[in-house]
Amino acid sequence: MKAFLILEDGHIFEGKHIGSKREVISEIVFNTSMTGYLEILTDPSYAGQAVVMTYPLIGNYGICPSDMESLKAWPDGFIVRETSRVPSNFRSEFSLEEFLIKNDIPGISGVDTRCLTKILRESGTMNGMITTNENFVIEEVVKALKEYKVTGVVSRVSCKEKKVTTHEKFTPTDFEMAKMTYMASPEMKEAIEKATKNGVCLGEIALSCMQGTAGIAYLNKLAEDENLVKTHYKVALMDFGSKKNIEHCLLKRGCEVTVYPADTLAEEILEADPDGIMLSNGPGDPKDVSEAIEMLKDIIGKVPLFGICLGHQLFALASGANTSKLKFGHRGLNHPVKNLATGKVAITSQNHGYAVEEESVENTDLEITHVALNDGTVEGLRHKKFPAFTVQYHPEASAGPEDANDLFEDFLTMIENFKKEGEELCQNA
Incomplete structure (x- = not known):
């Protein structure tokens, strides 16, 4: 069956329908990863977006459910040059197209993704429609696309009630x-x-x-695991659309993790007396998550804090900095990031369409710790007075390189030092 991808600037791409047959309007973004398509499809950060895979052949190792980063697929659509009809992997349980159908994700293959990516790179991220309707009226579609705005995505992907997990539980x-x-x-x-x-x-x-x-x-x-921490620290994980591996990276280091919904108040979190707070990744514009920004204003300085991706942006906004939308974002598994303190460069997994404005950090209590080597984007922040740091990229990877996985160790060290300082203050009081 024919399918069409229509962009808000009037470009039309014809291809073959894959996945669900429903029509969808969404923000179109591209990801340059060669592998990791299942982790991308199940990353809640892609809620409200249709993903273009720039690598020409997708689906060749099938679907391995244990690699999923959440319990379902989140993108509004999936756009590829070619799908593999015969996946080759002893772990695979079904094909990519079967997975798209099971998750009601419309897709299109046979698209010139190189041309499409070039358009998005030069013109910027834009809205688009995936449809199997051959009788569409381009003027009406373009009008609808220009009026469309992604909203409320964090509330869609966040958990609805808190849950507690320790590394001793075998789930x-x-x-x-x-x-x-x-x-x-x-x-x-x-x-x-x-x-x-x-x-x-x-x-x-x-x-x-x-x-x-x-x-x-x-x-x-x-x-x-040589990194397993004997002492169990209690970590509150704020779920703005958290990937499974963030929780797993904490659990395997001996932490007791309590996952909280995105709209949880600061009072409830502080009453639980966590040793540290983890701010997860998530979708959309950070300024839309105003309740989380207010929550963080009441928490920063009281508990050690580590943020990733959207959590990094929310931390910046709560600290007085500003964020803005990037032209086409960073989405891929090989983005180089430089640590300004050590000069060390890490290859990182990234997925973000917004970033912290560098000049907005100057009049705050924040300092920039990491920058992207490709375009100079702010990729890391640290509070000058309080135990808190964040990164724009994904140290938990999955999929992607694990160059920055040691940031979880830094978080636990920060918790340990904070507890020691508190004990010393009590002894000297």
Whole structure:
């Protein structure tokens, strides 16, 4: 079936329909990643956007549910040059197109994504429509596209009630991840063979053996992690559209993580007496999340704080700096970022359409710690007086390089130092 991508500047791309057949209007953005399409599709930060993949062939390793960054797909649409019809991966459970259909995501393939990306790069991010209707009236479509605005996306992706997780709990998600990892291992093979009688695999017994083996392997992996922190710090994770791996990076370091909805008041968070606060990534314009900005004004300085992506922008706004929309954003897995203190360059995973304005930081208590080497964008901030720092990029990666994963260690060190300073003040009082 034919499908069309219509941009608000009047450009029309014809291709083949993939995924859901519903018509959608959305903001069109491009991602330069060669891999990680499932993590991109399940990243809540893409809510309200249709994603163009610049790499020409997408879907060749299928869909592995354990790699998902949330429980569903979030983009409004998916635009590719070509999809792989025969995925090759022993972990794959279904194809990319099947996944798009299951998640009601409309898509289009056969598009000249190089040309499309060039338009977005030169003209800037713009709205577009994906439709299978061949009888569209271009003037009416363009009018609708120019009037469209993405709003309310954080409330759409944030959790609705708080939840508490510790690294000791073995969840169904952990089981699925461990099961996939150890399915081909000798231990797993032995467990399944033991659950076979007269050549017939007894399903329930096999599952029990598999869960036991996978569970032990998972917990052993945690115990062997050289970065595992013995002391359990309580971390409040503000969910503005958090990726699964942010929580996992805290859990595997021994933290007890309480995930809070985006509209939670400062009083409720402080009453729980967390050791640290984590501000997650998320979609949309940070200025639309006014309740979170006000919440942060009441929290900064009282508890150690670490922010990522949207959390970084909200922290900046709460501290008196300003944010603005980038021409076409940073979305990809190979963005170089420089640490201004050390001169070290890290290759980072990024996904943001807004950024902190450099000149707006000058009259605040913030200092710039990291910058993007491609365009000089502010990529990191630190508070001059209080224990708080943030980054615009994704140190948790997934997908992407783990060059900046040690920022989670810095966060825990900051918590530890803050607690020691508090104890010393009490002793000297």
